[in-house]
Amino acid sequence: MKRKRIVTALLSVSLLLGLLAGCGNGGTTASESNTSATPAQKPAAASTAAAPEQAEAEVASTPEEGSAVEAAEPDHPTLAYPVGDGEDTFTMLQVYNPNASAVYGNEGDYSSAQTYQTLAEKTGVNIQFKMLAEASFSTQIDLIIASGDTPDFYGRSLGSYDSKLQAAVEEEVVIDILPLVEENAPDLYALMEKDPDWKTKLTNSDGTICKIASYTLPKTTDGPFIRKDWLDHLGLEAPTDLDSLTNVLEAFKSEYGCSMPLLLDSDLGSVLDQCFNMQSMGFNFFNFQLDAPNSGKVICSLVTDEYIRYLLTLHDYFEKGLITSDFLNISKNAGNLEACYIDGNSGVWKDDAKYTYNNAISAREANPEWDAVPFNFDKTDYHMSQASNAGGVGLTQLYISASCENPELALQFVNYAYTDEGALLVQAGEEGLTYTKDASGKMAYTDLIVNNPDGWTSSQATYLYLTDAWMPTRQLEEVFEMAYTDEVLAAYDSWTNANLGDDSMTIPLDCTLTADEMTEVFTLTADCLSLFSQNAAKVILGDLDEDGYRAVIDDAMGMGLERITEIYQTAYDRYMEA
Numbered sequence: 001m002k003r004k005r006i007v008t009a010l011l012s013v014s015l016l017l018g019l020l021a022g023c024g025n026g027g028t029t030a031s032e033s034n035t036s037a038t039p040a041q042k043p044a045a046a047s048t049a050a051a052p053e054q055a056e057a058e059v060a061s062t063p064e065e066g067s068a069v070e071a072a073e074p075d076h077p078t079l080a081y082p083v084g085d086g087e088d089t090f091t092m093l094q095v096y097n098p099n100a101s102a103v104y105g106n107e108g109d110y111s112s113a114q115t116y117q118t119l120a121e122k123t124g125v126n127i128q129f130k131m132l133a134e135a136s137f138s139t140q141i142d143l144i145i146a147s148g149d150t151p152d153f154y155g156r157s158l159g160s161y162d163s164k165l166q167a168a169v170e171e172e173v174v175i176d177i178l179p180l181v182e183e184n185a186p187d188l189y190a191l192m193e194k195d196p197d198w199k200t201k202l203t204n205s206d207g208t209i210c211k212i213a214s215y216t217l218p219k220t221t222d223g224p225f226i227r228k229d230w231l232d233h234l235g236l237e238a239p240t241d242l243d244s245l246t247n248v249l250e251a252f253k254s255e256y257g258c259s260m261p262l263l264l265d266s267d268l269g270s271v272l273d274q275c276f277n278m279q280s281m282g283f284n285f286f287n288f289q290l291d292a293p294n295s296g297k298v299i300c301s302l303v304t305d306e307y308i309r310y311l312l313t314l315h316d317y318f319e320k321g322l323i324t325s326d327f328l329n330i331s332k333n334a335g336n337l338e339a340c341y342i343d344g345n346s347g348v349w350k351d352d353a354k355y356t357y358n359n360a361i362s363a364r365e366a367n368p369e370w371d372a373v374p375f376n377f378d379k380t381d382y383h384m385s386q387a388s389n390a391g392g393v394g395l396t397q398l399y400i401s402a403s404c405e406n407p408e409l410a411l412q413f414v415n416y417a418y419t420d421e422g423a424l425l426v427q428a429g430e431e432g433l434t435y436t437k438d439a440s441g442k443m444a445y446t447d448l449i450v451n452n453p454d455g456w457t458s459s460q461a462t463y464l465y466l467t468d469a470w471m472p473t474r475q476l477e478e479v480f481e482m483a484y485t486d487e488v489l490a491a492y493d494s495w496t497n498a499n500l501g502d503d504s505m506t507i508p509l510d511c512t513l514t515a516d517e518m519t520e521v522f523t524l525t526a527d528c529l530s531l532f533s534q535n536a537a538k539v540i541l542g543d544l545d546e547d548g549y550r551a552v553i554d555d556a557m558g559m560g561l562e563r564i565t566e567i568y569q570t571a572y573d574r575y576m577e578a
Contacts, residue, residue, distance in 0.1 A: 076186055076187070076189070076190040077186045078186055078187065078419070079184075079186060079187075079412055079415060079416075081122055081123055081124070081416055081419075081422075082121070082122060082123050082124025082125070083123060083124055083125065083409060083412040083413065083416075084123060084124030084125035084126075084409060084413065085124055086120075086121075086124050086126075087126075088124060088125050088126065088406075088409060089125070089126040089127070089128055090125065090126070090127055090128070090151075090152035090153055090404070090410055090413070091127075091128045091129075091130065091151040091152045091153070092127050092128070092129055092130070092151055092152065092153035092154075092155050092398075092470075093129075093130050093132060093141065093144065093151045093153070093154050093155055094109070094110060094129050094130070094131055094132070094155040094156065094470050095131070095132050095133075095134055095137045095155070095156050095157070096109075096131040096132065096133060096134060097134050098134070099459055099460050099463055100131075100463050100469065102456075102460055102463075103456060103460050103461075103463045103464050104463070109129035109131050110127070110129050110131075110463075110467065110469060110470050111127060111128075111129060112464075113463060113464060113465060113466060113467055113469075114429075114433070114464060114465045115425060115429045115430055115433075115434070115465055115466060115467055116467055118425060118430060119416075119422075119425060119426070119467055119471070122416065122421075122422070122425065123412075123413050123416050125409070125413040127153075130151060137157065137159075138157060138159045138160070139159070140159075141154070141157060141158065141159030142159040142160050145158075145159065145161070145173055148403075150173075150401045150402075150403045151401055151403075152400065152401055152403070152404040152405075152410060153398050153399065153400060153401065153404070153410065154174065154398070154399040154401060155397070155398055155399075155470050156395075156396075156397060156470075158173065158174065158399055160515075161173055161174075162512065163512035163513075163514070165204050165210055165211060166204040166205055166206050166208065168210060168399075169204065169206075169208045169210050172402040173401070173402060174210045174399040174400060174401055174402055175210065175400050175401070175402050175404070175407055176208035176209060176210055177209050177210060177212065177400060177407075177411060178207070178208060178209045180407060180408060180411055181209070181411060183408075184408045184409075184411040184412050184415065185411045185412065185414060185415035185418070186415065187415050187418035187419045187474075188212070188411075188414065188415050188418045191215060191418055191474060195215075197392070198215060198392050198393070201392050201393045202393060210399055210400075211393070211397055211399060212397060212398045212399065212400070212414055212472050213393045213394050213395075213396065213397045213398075213472050214393075214394025214395070214396045214397070214468075214472040214473050214474070214475065215392070215393075215394065215418075215473075215474045215475060216392060216393075216394045216475050217475045217477060217480055218392075218496060219480065219492050219496055220492060220495035220496040220498075221352050221353060221354070221492055221495075222350065222351065222352050222353075222495075223350065223353070223374055223376070223491065223494070223495035224271035224274070224348065224349070224350050224374065224375055224376070224377075225341070225348070225349050225350070225351060225353075225356050225372045225373065225374055225375070225491075226238055226239070226248070226347060226348050226372065226373060226375050227252070227341075227347040227348075227370070227371065227372055228371040228372060228373040229369045229370060229371040230252055230255070230256060230347055231248070233255075234251050234252075234255060236248055236251060238373070238375035239348075239375065239377070240375075240376075240377055240378040241275070241377060241378055242272070242275055242313070245262075245271075245272075245348070245377075246317075246320070246322070248347075248348070249261040249262055249317070249320075249322045249347070249348060250320065250322065252347040252348075253321060253322060256344065256347070258344060258345050258346060258347055259324055259326065259345045260322075260323050260324050260326060260327070260340060260345050260346050261322050261323075261346060261347050261348060262317060262322050262323050262346065262347075262348050262349075263330075263337070263340050263341060263346035263348065263349035263350070264314065264323045264327040264330070264540075265327060265330045265331050265332070265337055266327060266328055266329065266330055266331045266334075266537075267280075267281070267282030267283060267284075267331065268280065268282070268310075268311070268314070268327075268536060268537070268540070269282065269350065270314070270349075270350060271348055271349065271350045271377075272310065272313060272314065273310065273350075274377050274379075275313075275377060276306045276307070276309055276310045276313075277306045277385055277505070278301055278304050278306035278307045278310065279301060279506075280301050280302060280307055280310075281301075283529050283530075283532060283533035283536075284529070285525070285529070286300050286301070286302065286525065286528070286529065286561075286564065287300075287301050288300055288301065288507055288565070288568045289301050289304070289505045289506060289507060290504075290505040290506070290507065291304070291505075292505065293385045293502075293504035293505055294504050294505075295505075296572075296573075296576070297569070298507065298565060298568045298569040298572050299565065300561060300564070300565055302532050302536070302553075303553045303556075303561075308539075308546060308549060308550075311536055311539040311540060311549065312539065312546060314539075314540045315539055315540050315541075315542060318540050318541060318542065319542070323540075325541060327537075327540075328537060337349075337351075338351075338355065338359050341356070341359075341363070341372070342359050342362050342363040342366070343363075343366070344366075344367065344370075353374065353484075353487075353488045353491035353492060354484060354485075354488045356372055356491075357372075357485060357487055357488050357491075360372065374490075374491040374494045374495060375494075376494065376495065376498040379498070379499045379501060385501060385502055385503070385504045385505040385506075394472065394475070396468065396469070396470065396471065396472050396473070397472060398414060398470075398471075398472055414471075414472065417471050417472060417473035417474070418473065418474045422473070423473045423474045423475075423476050424476060424479070425467075426466070426467050426468045426471050426473045427466065427468050427473060427475070427476060427479045428443065428466070428476075428479045428482075429465050429466050432446075433446065433448065433465070434446055434448055434449055434465045434466065435449075435482065441478075442478075442481075442482070443478050443479070443481075443482040444482050445458075445482060445483070448461060448464075448465060449461045449462065449465065452464075507568075507572055508575065511571055511572055511575035512571065512575075513567065513568075513571050514571075517567050517570070517571065520563070520567060521564050521567055523560075524559070524560030524561075524563060524564050525560075525564065527559055527560070528556045528559050528560055528561045528564070531552060531555060531556050531559065532552070532556065535548075535549060535552040536549070
């Protein structure tokens with residue numbers, strides 16, 4: 001039996017939609033897989049919502065204690081670069097995502113990035129890219145593997161082998177790097193030794209390692225906010241549990257007449273979810289979990305007792321007038337969620353800190369006293385086994401093909417991105433070109449990235465200048481920090497440093513469905529989700545009691561949820577026994 005790997009995700013149909021389209025394990029677009037924090041677009045002063053081009057850093061939702069690795073220890077053996085002779089060239093399969101194709105054109109590839117040549121000079125190694133179309137790359141990879149005409153590196157995906165990496169090694173599709181890594185990739189090896197949990201995430205059940213992935217910093221970017229100016233005026237402290245939250249919300253409603261003191265959206269997302277041992281992600285897909293810590297039994301999150309308790313608590317808040325039926329029409333997609341806290345209709349909400357602080361500009365135009373601060377619930381009484389652990393395996397990944405004639409040199413090349421010098425080049429580019437440093441050493445992107453003179457968005461500009469779209473690396477704190485303001489970073493630190501529990505009820509990201517299983521799940525999903533979407537809201541509004549909701553669960557089981565759960569259970573068992 002396999003020891004459960006700690007991974008920062010739950011199985012969900014949303015992930016599987018990407019897999020069916022060929023995304024595989026780690027099959028997001030390369031822009032999502034960058035380990036550096038792509039700088040946000042400068043917000044318009046009157047905007048009431050975050051700019052759509054504002055790129056997310058690849059971060060998870062909660063931290064894993066003791067797993068942060070800010071830099072590899074300097075007391076390990078290092079390689080002298082360049083390691084190649086300048087003529088050494090490896091071939092690599094990569095995927096042409098929309099941002100890449102926008103800036104490179106149909107005939108370009110990742111070698112078009114301006115710092116690519118610097119990377120080649122520093123390492124003495126060149127990459128010849130073969131770019132695959134986004135829509136069909138998984139199928140193309142499978143055909144390439146079957147043909148035997150394989151590259152030296154696979155980037156991002158191994159096609160159908162994404163869910164069976166051990167088999168990819170056994171069937172000599174890719175190599176096990178473990179026997180070679182200490183000598184040929186000492187900085188990567190030092191990172192593995194520094195953070196054994198991260199190494200475990202890369203390790204197959206038989207002890208082999210074929211995945212070379214970015215290491216991402218443990219950062220929590222989404223969390224609870226509260227109106228500090230209201231707290232100060234009322235002489236109140238930020239809430240730490242449900243009782244104190246209720247008292248604060250009642251005071252906000254009484255004093256300020258806000259229509260929805262607690263902001264709740266149509267997916268039933270709110271700050272309250274931190275007080276219940278569950279993780280629901282709305283009604284666009286199902287997410288599954290274990291029914292108890294390390295139990296091995298898979299269950300849909302929407303049918304758990306904790307989720308029902310969450311709905312009943314929201315109903316209690318509805319009865320108190322702390323939320324209204326307006327939540328049925330509030331969402332980020334509708335563009336009206338931010339307006340609730342900007343206009344003073346809500347005093348407590350959950351959001352990414354960069355969005356809240358960007359929107360503070362508009363909020364203070366209407367009310368100069370407007371002030372918001374992050375807060376945390378005391379987890380002494382709310383232990384979470386649904387916490388996703390930040391830090392760990394990034395989505396920028398490489399695999400060395402079994403047909404690679406010089407895997408030692410290939411590893412030496414990859415290792416450069418885990419050195420201090422290499423990580424900085426890959427993520428931030430070159431000083432004076434893509435970033436600057438002030439007298440204190442604080443870094444800032446240049447206008448080539450944040451205000452590109454040719455009109456490229458910041459996300460697109462990173463493809464013009466940087467190489468972290470395809471080169472796995474070790475995410476640097478200073479690079480992450482230069483993408484955000486001090487108050488945004490302080491909010492991230494506040495949530496990251498809070499005790500947010502463990503992941504002993506989550507299902508590993510590497511646990512995936514087969515194509516046939518995915519097809520069957522998709523045919524059964526829509527009607528079941530619609531049933532929950534309609535009836536969960538009824539519980540909050542008082543139109544359906546607990547027994548009624550449990551009857552809805554029974555109905556959903558009969559409509560296909562029981563079969564969907566069986567499929568996920570089979571996938572989980574297969575993963576654990578592999």
